[in-house]
Amino acid sequence: xxxxxPLLAIGLTVVAGFxxxxxxxxxxxxxxxxxxxxxxxQSWSLQDLVVKxxxxxxxxxxxxxxxxxxxxxxxxxxxxxxxxxxxxxxxIYFPAWHGPTILPLMLILGAVGGMAYGAIPALLKTRFxxxxxxxxLMLVYVAQLVLDWFARGPWRDPAGHNFPDSRAFDDGxxxxxxxxxxxxxxxxFMLIAVVAVWFxxxxxxxxxxxxxxxxxxxxxxxxxxxxxxxxxFTFLISGGLAGLAGICEVAGPIEKLxxxxxxxxxxxxxxxxxxxxxxxxxxxxxxxxxxxxxxGGEGAQVALGVSEQITRVFQGMLLFFVLACxxxxxxxxxxxxxxxxxxxxRTAEAPHGNA
Amino acid sequence: xxxxxxxxxxxxxxxxxxxxxxxxPGEIHALLGENGAGKSTLVKILxxxxxxxxxxxxxxxxxxxxxxxxxxxxxxxxxxFQHFSLFDALTVAENIALALxxxxxxxxxxxxxxxxSAEYGLPLHADSIVADLSVxxxxxxxxxxxxxxxxxxxxxxxxxSVLTPQEADDLFVTLKRLAAEGCSVLYISHRLExxxxxxxxxxxxxxxxxxAECDPQKETAARLASLMVGAELRELSAPQxxxxxxxxxxxxxxxxxxxxxxxxxxxxxxxxxxxxGEIVSIAGVAGNGQDELFDALSGEARADRAxxxxxxxxxxxxxxVNARRRMNAAFVPxxxxxxxxxxxxxxxxxxxxxxxxxxxxxxxxGTVNTAASRxxxxxxxxxxxxxxxxxxxxxxxxSGGNLQxxxxxxxxxxxxxxxxxxxxxxxxxxxxxxxxxxALIDLAEAGSAVLVISQDLDEILEISDRxxxxxxxxxxxxxxxxxxxxxxIGLLMGGARAH
Numbered sequence: 001x002x003x004x005x006p007l008l009a010i011g012l013t014v015v016a017g018f019x020x021x022x023x024x025x026x027x028x029x030x031x032x033x034x035x036x037x038x039x040x041x042q043s044w045s046l047q048d049l050v051v052k053x054x055x056x057x058x059x060x061x062x063x064x065x066x067x068x069x070x071x072x073x074x075x076x077x078x079x080x081x082x083x084x085x086x087x088x089x090x091x092i093y094f095p096a097w098h099g100p101t102i103l104p105l106m107l108i109l110g111a112v113g114g115m116a117y118g119a120i121p122a123l124l125k126t127r128f129x130x131x132x133x134x135x136x137l138m139l140v141y142v143a144q145l146v147l148d149w150f151a152r153g154p155w156r157d158p159a160g161h162n163f164p165d166s167r168a169f170d171d172g173x174x175x176x177x178x179x180x181x182x183x184x185x186x187x188x189f190m191l192i193a194v195v196a197v198w199f200x201x202x203x204x205x206x207x208x209x210x211x212x213x214x215x216x217x218x219x220x221x222x223x224x225x226x227x228x229x230x231x232x233f234t235f236l237i238s239g240g241l242a243g244l245a246g247i248c249e250v251a252g253p254i255e256k257l258x259x260x261x262x263x264x265x266x267x268x269x270x271x272x273x274x275x276x277x278x279x280x281x282x283x284x285x286x287x288x289x290x291x292x293x294x295x296g297g298e299g300a301q302v303a304l305g306v307s308e309q310i311t312r313v314f315q316g317m318l319l320f321f322v323l324a325c326x327x328x329x330x331x332x333x334x335x336x337x338x339x340x341x342x343x344x345x346r347t348a349e350a351p352h353g354n355a
Numbered sequence: 356x357x358x359x360x361x362x363x364x365x366x367x368x369x370x371x372x373x374x375x376x377x378x379x380p381g382e383i384h385a386l387l388g389e390n391g392a393g394k395s396t397l398v399k400i401l402x403x404x405x406x407x408x409x410x411x412x413x414x415x416x417x418x419x420x421x422x423x424x425x426x427x428x429x430x431x432x433x434x435x436f437q438h439f440s441l442f443d444a445l446t447v448a449e450n451i452a453l454a455l456x457x458x459x460x461x462x463x464x465x466x467x468x469x470x471x472s473a474e475y476g477l478p479l480h481a482d483s484i485v486a487d488l489s490v491x492x493x494x495x496x497x498x499x500x501x502x503x504x505x506x507x508x509x510x511x512x513x514x515x516s517v518l519t520p521q522e523a524d525d526l527f528v529t530l531k532r533l534a535a536e537g538c539s540v541l542y543i544s545h546r547l548e549x550x551x552x553x554x555x556x557x558x559x560x561x562x563x564x565x566x567a568e569c570d571p572q573k574e575t576a577a578r579l580a581s582l583m584v585g586a587e588l589r590e591l592s593a594p595q596x597x598x599x600x601x602x603x604x605x606x607x608x609x610x611x612x613x614x615x616x617x618x619x620x621x622x623x624x625x626x627x628x629x630x631x632g633e634i635v636s637i638a639g640v641a642g643n644g645q646d647e648l649f650d651a652l653s654g655e656a657r658a659d660r661a662x663x664x665x666x667x668x669x670x671x672x673x674x675x676v677n678a679r680r681r682m683n684a685a686f687v688p689x690x691x692x693x694x695x696x697x698x699x700x701x702x703x704x705x706x707x708x709x710x711x712x713x714x715x716x717x718x719x720x721g722t723v724n725t726a727a728s729r730x731x732x733x734x735x736x737x738x739x740x741x742x743x744x745x746x747x748x749x750x751x752x753x754s755g756g757n758l759q760x761x762x763x764x765x766x767x768x769x770x771x772x773x774x775x776x777x778x779x780x781x782x783x784x785x786x787x788x789x790x791x792x793x794a795l796i797d798l799a800e801a802g803s804a805v806l807v808i809s810q811d812l813d814e815i816l817e818i819s820d821r822x823x824x825x826x827x828x829x830x831x832x833x834x835x836x837x838x839x840x841x842x843x844i845g846l847l848m849g850g851a852r853a854h
Contacts, residue, residue, distance in 0.1 A: 205711055205718045212708065216697040221655050222688060223708045224677035 005329055006275050006286070009321035016317050026304050034303045035296035035314075045295060047180045050187060051253055052294050055080070055245035055262070057287035058190045059269035061197040062241030064278040066234040068201065069210040070217070073235055075121060075136030076242040077266025078143035079114040083243025084250045085147055086113025088166060088257040091173040092155050098172035106173065106247055114243015115236045117143060122235035126228040132235075140266070151259040166257040175252045186248035193241060198280040210234070242266060263294065264312075271319045290315065356401065356432075356508055356539065361410035363396050370396040371407070372563040378508065378556075383530060383540040385550040385571055387583050388560035389756075389784040394543055397560070398510055401541070402434045403427040433506030435497045435514055443486035447479055451500045472499045476525030487618030489642030498526075508539045513782060515549060522640070527553050546813065547576040547785075559583055580785055597820055601630040603668070604804035605684075605773045610663040610672070612651050620644040620828040622651060627823060627830060629773070629804040634795060635833060636807045636815040638844050639825035645777065645808050646689070648825065652775045652806070653686040654679045666773050677712040685709075685771035687763050689778040689808075691755065695762045698751035702736070702743070703729040705750050706765055713769065731768060732761075739764035739790060756787035763791050767798060774798060777808040792818050812844055 014032065021031040039045040059076045066073045073079075087110030090102055121136040148164075157167040175184040201207040213220035213230050220227065249261050272290050276282030297311030356378050363371040370393045378384040388394045399405040401412070403421035412419050414430055421427050424434070441450050448465045455464075465481040472479040477495040485493060494514065501509060511530075515523040530540050530553065544550055550557060551571045559567040559582045567582045605628070612622040622644055629635045639645060650656040651664070658664060658672035665671065666682045676686070686709075688694040696705045706728045711718050716727050729747060736743065739760040743753055750758055763779060779795065780788035796818055799805045808825075809815055815822055816836060822844060823833040834843075 203722045205707075205721055205723055208704070208707060208711070208723055211700075212697055215699055216693045218690070218694045219697045219708060222653065222676065222686075222694055224654075224675050224680075224712060 002277050002279075002282075005325040006277065006282070006322055008325045009275070009318060010289070012321045012325075013314060013317045016321075017314060020313065024306065026306060031300060031304055031306075034299050035310075036292065038299055038303075039292060039295040043180070044182075045299075047182045049288060049291050049295055050179075050183050053287045053291035054186050054190045055249055055265045056269050056272055056290055057283055058186070058193055058245040058248075059238075059242045059266055060272040060276065060283045060287060061193050061280050062238035063269055063273045064276070064280065064283060065197060065200070065210060066238040067273060068214045068278050069230050069234045070214040071122070071125075071231045071234045072133045073118065073121070073136050073238045074133050074270065075118070075138075075140045075143075075266070076238060076269055077262065077264065078136070078140035079117045079239040079242035080246035080249075080262055080266045081140075081143040081147045082117040083110040083114035083246030084257060084261045085150055085246075086110055086243065087247030088155070088250050091169045091251075092166050092257065095167060095170075098170060100172075102173055103175070103251065106251060107244060110247025110250075111240040111244040114246060115240040118235040118239020118242070119232065122232045126231055132231070136235075144260075147257075147261070148259045151257055155257060157256075164259045168256045169251060173251065174255060175248060182253070184248075184252045186245075186252055189244060189248065194280045194284055201280075206233075242269075268294075268315060271315055271322075275318065275322050290318070293318070356415075357413040358397070358401065359411045359413065361397065361400060361407045361412070363393075363400060363405065364408045370563050371400070373410070374560070374563075374565055376558055376565065378539045378541055380507075380537045380539055381534045382556060383534050383542055383554045385554035385557040386541060386543045386560065387547075387550065387557055387579060389583055389786055392560040392583070393563040394560055395512075396563075398434070398512065398541070398543065401427070402432060402510060428504055428506070431505075431507035432510065433501040433504050433508070434510040434512070435494075435501045436512055439493045439497055441485045441493055441496060444484070446482050446484055447488075447496050448481040450485055450496060451503060454500050455504065467503060468499060471502055475499070475502060475529040476522065483618060487616065489646065492642050506538065508541065509533065510541045510543075512543045514542075515544065515546065523549070547571075547579045548813070550579065551576060583785060597630055597633040601632050603628045604631045604666065605629040605775075605806060606665040606668075607652075608663055608665070610651060610658055612647055612656060612658065615647065615650075615656060620647055622647050623827075623829045625825075625828075625830045627806075627833060629806050631772075631802045631804050632799055633820045634799045634805040634807060634818050636809055636819040636822045636836070637825050637830065638809065638812065638815050638822055641810055643825050644828035645810075645825060647828070648830075649686070649688060649775065649777045649808060653688070680709070680713050682773075683769075683771055684773040684775070685766035685769055687766055687774070687776040687779065689781065691758050691762055692751060696750040696758065699749055701732075701747045701749055702741075702753075702761060703732040703747050705761075706731045706735070709765060710769070715769075731765075735761060735764040735768050738768070739794070756783040759783050760787050760790060763794065767794055770801070771798075771803060773804045773806075775806045775808070778811075779807060779809065780811065780814055788814070815844070 017032060017035070018028045021028040039049060059080065063073060063076060087106040090097065090106050090109065117139065120139060121132045124130040124135050125132045151166065152164040155166045157165055160167070175186055177184055178187065201210065209220070209225045209230060212223055213225055213227055217227060245265065246261060250257055254261060268290050272283055272286045275289070276284070276286035293311055293314045297308060297314065300306050300310050301308045358374055358376040361371050361374045362369065374397060386394050386397070396405060400407050403424045403426050412421060419430070421430065442453070448461055448468055451468060452461060452464055468479060468481045472495065477499055479492070479495050479499060485496065488496070498514060515526060534540055542550065542554055551574070554571050557569050557571040557579070558565055561583065571579060607625050607627050610622055610625040614621045620643060625648065627635065637645070637648070647656070651658060654674055654676040657675070661670040661672045663672040666679060666684050669682060671679055671682060692698045697708065703725065707717050707723060710731070715731065717724050732747060735741065741753070741757050741761045741764065743757065753761065759780065763776065766774065776795070779791050783791065792814065795805050795807065807815070807819065819836040821833040822836045822839060824831040824844060
């Protein structure tokens with residue numbers, strides 16, 4: 001049952017994709033092949049798949065903790081950006097620092113930055129009752145503008161021909177490659193996070209608190225669990241993992257701070273969390289699927305000349321279908337006979353009618 | 356309405372076994388039986404919520420199939436549910452508007468609600484939000500909603516369980532008037548005295564079969580009860596007198612609490628002492644501060660003074676619920692599902708809910724000890740005869756009576772020195788109610804202090820040593836329960852002050 005809805009959603013997305021490709025005048029079967037199969041046929045694109053899936057999964061497992069406790073962090077994209085800014089401060093202010101300590105410190109700073117930024121909507125909620133969905137989402141745009149300002153302003157590389165980038169980080173300031181040509185150490189962080197979150201939810205009393213407060217807040221209070229503390233805790237976890245993902249992008253594939261460090265991984269992770277049923281193992285699979293949608297989108301753009309927006313279209317359809325399947329699996333649509341209802345409506349609404 | 360040879364199978368379980376049953380116009384007909392006897396199944400078939408496996412329904416002599424509740428309502432069959440089907444976020448009027456099959460203007464509907472509720476002695480504000488209503492008030496919404504549809508057959512599932520005797524009497528007047536007007540009433544209740552005074556006819560179900568039909572006015576309550584359970588009911592042992600020198604184990608001193616939300620009740624200088632070995636009951640109509648008092652006692656809401664509440668002489672008004680549990684106090688709230696237990700959690704997980712911080716070894720260096728919690732769940736299930744379909748089912752899979760036995764048993768298993776329990780047997784069948792009440796008496800006899808917040812006067816008179824009444828957030832002076840009558844408590848519950 002838990003698998004039914006995501007699998008149905010994937011099937012429906014493929015069908016809808018077929019129709020969309022046909023409508024925009026692209027051979028649908030070829031397009032679907034380019035989109036979903038071709039990226040899986042070559043070693044470099046498989047590695048690229050892992051590189052793209054890593055931050056998405058890292059963020060999504062954090063968000064799953066949040067969502068299970070009934071807190072709604074929509075701002076992982078912003079926490080990612082702040083993590084990238086915090087972590088980048090070291091190599092930018094100390095370009096000559098190459099010792100073994102700088103990379104761990106960058107990673108810690110990145111996670112701390114994400115946590116601090118995630119704590120803002122949590123505190124706004126617990127102190128003032130502000131809706132965390134709105135505040136965390138709005139803070140994304142603030143974070144992106146701050147990142148933009150750093151990259152164009154104080155942290156721009158003076159020798160960078162006026163490009164809005166920081167100086168390129170050196171080897172000691174970058175994550176080492178551990179597999180193939182491009183898979184870096186952050187894959188290990190991602191796997192650790194998957195296992196750790198699984199353990200947290202399934203085995204610990206904290207996981208029990210998360211589930212209790214998420215499902216029955218009144219029972220949570222009766223058990224002596226604090227909703228406010230849990231809100232802060234889950235925002236710190238999800239923010240921290242998003243921040244870690246942010247600095248790992250900068251110290252990974254990008255190798256410097258830019259005005260944009262993510263193609264929307266923080267938002268894609270929301271889809272992944274739900275597609276993976278808020279379960280770390282499910283999220284692992286869902287993360288690779290959504291990473292494929294990025295790769296397929298790029299492939300389709302090059303091979304078929306369709307807009308790069310096709311990635312967004314596929315991701316949107318996937319979320320739409322998974323939510324729709326969830327709803328329709330649990331609820332039945334019944335058509336109600338309209339005439340009888342309207343007749344009674346008329347008698348009720350028109351007491352001075354010609355009856 | 357008549358049911359002929361109605362049979363309903365759920366997989367291997369036969370919930371209704373060739374049931375014959377008829378209710379005549381103007382008759383108040385009681386349907387008796389323990390939880391699990393098949394009452395709910397039969398009623399759902401009559402109301403169109405379930406379809407019989409075999410058998411026939413007749414309405415006014417004609418064979419009918421009732422495909423759904425809307426069809427039942429069109430025929431003129433209305434139902435008042437025991438478990439409320441109301442939307443918390445909507446007002447009373449909006450909830451009622453939703454249930455009516457035809458569209459109504461809200462203003463006109465509000466007026467009708469006010470009129471009908473006043474007419475039938477069920478005071479309601481059409482604009483109150485349901486979330487802020489007490490259980491008793493929610494039930495009134497259900498009753499009024501049903502009456503608005505002008506039904507010819509009303510099915511009532513435990514309608515009086517949260518009313519005062521006077522309110523119940525008013526309802527009986529209403530029901531009798533409806534019956535005199537030719538409306539039939541199918542009346543499900545565990546209160547046998549009530550059935551005896553009100554109903555013309557009774558059908559008793561046991562294990563899905565009709566075991567007796569009788570005129571309840573000619574039977575004793577004991578005989579009805581034994582028909583239901585198939586054996587003579589165990590008599591409760593009489594409470595032992597408590598010596599005045601027994602230590603005070605739970606003490607409230609001028610406990611005042613502000614309203615937690617605009618529709619709640621503020622507590623006003625509530626004082627009471629409960630001694631070891633004693634059961635003290637707090638009677639009162641729903642919505643007079645019982646929920647607020649329970650939250651203050653459990654520590655879910657904290658008092659502003661530490662000495663407002665003392666357990667075994669130690670002030671704890673500012674402490675949280677787990678700190679009070681560690682002082683050997685235990686609490687059982689009124690709502691079983693969603694407050695006392697998490698519906699989608701297994702029983703073993705629900706054990707952890709209240710016992711994770713009380714030194715039961717359920718949490719070891721941050722991880723949950725599933726084996727230990729399962730052992731406790733099994734122990735509680737055995738001791739309190741919790742009947743369940745699988746070894747460790749989700750709480751929502753248990754019937755009301757069995758879940759209540761589990762929720763009470765989970766706390767009694769700790770042998771608490773102080774027990775605060777709210778509505779211990781609400782909506783629970785006679786057998787389970789006896790088990791629970793006897794367990795409370797046994798606990799008190801072992802030297803614990805037991806405070807019962809209840810709206811069930813039979814229960815209060817049966818188990819209490821002393822009784823006080825809460826009204827509008829104020830508590831009366833406690834009376835000796837042996838020298839008080841139902842009417843005496845009833846008058847206090849209606850707002851008369853004891854001072």
